[in-house]
C-alpha cells in the first residue's frame with residue numbers, strides 16, 4: 489500500500505535508532521506479531537513478561553509506517569462525539585470504552601518511561617472549540633456527558649476563550665490531562681523493553697504467505713525464504729492489515745500535516761494546549777519538545793495516492809493559513825510536510841478482527857483519530873486473551889459487535 493508521501497519529522501529526532509536483523513532461519517513460537525509499528529510494539533510490550541515465546545517481524549524498519557507520520561496527540565475524545573456513540577451503542581458500553589481510553593492513556597505514560605529513550609510524553613490540556621454557532625449545543629451536551637462520567641472538563645464561554653487565546657470562538661470544551669508524545673521514540677522504547685525480555689524482533693522481513701490451521705499457523709516470508717510456525721498470530725500491520733483481510737467496517741481518507749521550524753515565542757498560546765474544532769474535516773495543532781508546531785487536517789475523501797499527493801503543496805499552505813487565523817502573532821515556516829492515508833471505522837470504535845478462516849489470529853485495527861490510544865486498549869485485550877484465555881472487554885471491539893445495543 490502506498491501509505492504516505494512527504495518529509496517526516498519524527499524519524500529525524502533519533503539519530504541512531506536501534507536496529508534488528510532480518511530473519512535468517514525457520515522459527516517456531518507461541519505468538520507471532522506481524523508489524524513493527526507502534527501497535528506491534530504495544531502488543532510486544534504487554535506480552536513481554538508473559539513467559540510466551542514471542543516473535544515480531546517488520547517488512548521495513550521499526551516505526552516506518554503510519555507511526556512515522558502520527559501527530560501523536562493522545563486523547564480520549566475523538567472525531568465521533570461520545571453523545572453520538574451512546575446513541576449507537578448504549579450508555580454502559582460507551583462508559584466502559586471511555587474508562588478504557590483513560591486507562592490506556594495512563595499506561596502509555598507509564599510505558600513511555602520504562603527505558604532510556606525520551607518519548608517526550610507531556611500532559612497537555614485540550615481546547616475543542618465550536619467551529620460554528622450551531623455546534624455550541626452539541627459541545628454543551630458532550631460536556632454534560634463527560635462530566636457525569638467523571639472526566640475533568642470545563643465548558644468555556646466566548647469571553648473565557650478570549651481571555652486565554654488571541655482568537656474568538658463561541659464556546660469550547662476544555663479537557664485537562666490529555667497528552668502528546670513522540671510516537672517513533674515510543675515505538676523504539678517498547679520494542680527495546682520487549683527485546684530485553686526475550687522477544688525476538690526482525691526487520692526487513694516481509695510476510696507474504698500464510699497457511700492457517702486449527703492448531704497452528706505457518707507464515708512465509710518474502711520469496712518463501714523462511715517460515716514461522718506460531719500458535720497465535722497478531723496482525724498489527726496498521727492500515728496495511730487490510731491487504732491480508734478486508735474488513736468492511738473500515739474506510740480511508742487522505743490527510744495532511746505540516747511541522748514547522750522551531751518557534752521562539754508562545755506567549756499568546758495558553759499553556760500550549762492541543763487545539764482542535766468541531767468542523768469536519770477539522771484542523772488541529774500541537775507543539776513539540778523542540779518548540780515546533782504540528783498542524784494537521786484538511787482531510788480529503790480520497791484513497792487514490794496520486795490524487796492525495798497532488799494536493800500536498802496546496803494543503804501545506806492552507807494549513808499554515810489556518811494556523812495564522814488563530815495565532816496571527818506567531819510567525820511560522822514549514823520544515824516537514826506530508827500526506828498520508830488515515831483509516832477510520834464506520835461506527836467510530838476500533839476493531840479487533842477475528843475470522844473463521846484465520847483461527848487463533850487477531851487483526852488489530854486500531855483505526856480512528858486516537859489510533860495510538862485505541863491500539864493500547866486493543867493490544868492489552870489481545871494480550872489478556874493470549875495469556876489468560878479471555879478478556880472481559882473483548883466483545884466491545886470485535887467486528888461483530890452489535891450497534892444499537894443497550
Ligand SMILES: Cc1cc2nc3c(=O)[nH]c(=O)nc-3n(C[C@H](O)[C@H](O)[C@H](O)COP(=O)(O)OP(=O)(O)OC[C@H]3O[C@@H](n4cnc5c(N)ncnc54)[C@H](O)[C@@H]3O)c2cc1C
Pocket residue numbers: 522523524525526527528545546547548549550551552553554555556557558559560561562563693694695696724725726727728729743744745784828829830854855856857858859860861863
Ligand atoms: C497523519 C496522521 C496523523 C495521525 N495523528 C494521530 C494522533 O494525533 N493521535 C493518534 O492517536 N493517532 C494518530 N494517527 C493514527 C496513528 O498514526 C496510528 O494509529 C498508528 O501509527 C498505527 O500504528 P500501527 O503500528 O498500527 O501502524 P504502522 O505504523 O503503519 O505499522 C504497521 C507496520 O506493519 C508493517 N507491515 C505491513 N505489512 C507487513 C507485512 N506483510 N510483513 C511485515 N510487516 C508488515 C509496516 O511496514 C509497518 O511498519 C495518525 C495517523 C496519521 C496517518
